[in-house]
Amino acid sequence: MIVENESVRKEDLGEGLERKILAHGGRMMMVKVYFQKGARGAVHSHPHEQVSYITKGSFEVEIDGEKQILKTGDSFYVAPAIPHGVLALEESTILDIFTPQREDFLE
Secondary structure: OOOOHHOOOOOOEEOOOOOOOOEOOOEEEEEEEOOOOOOOOEEEOOOOEEEEHHHHHEEEEEEEOEEEEEEEEOEEEOOHHHHHHHEEEEOEEEEEEEEEEEEEEHH
């Protein structure tokens, strides 16, 4: 599968968040999430493994109750069922990769 960025429409998630579902199939999915300053990815958990790469800006990242400030170029891993969330400290974007893919995002 080849995905050209210009062909993917941003989905407005509300509360300062937008999402683009990029390449996905089999057991993997790549998603880019756009955050306005102060927007939150609320603490949540899911059965998927997740790696995230900060492509722009900075976040306060919380994983299993521990918080750390991460900036452009930093990344993190979240194991299945571990609570995690982010707070955008400025206009920021993050690239999330999930396995298996998030079927709930495709509905």
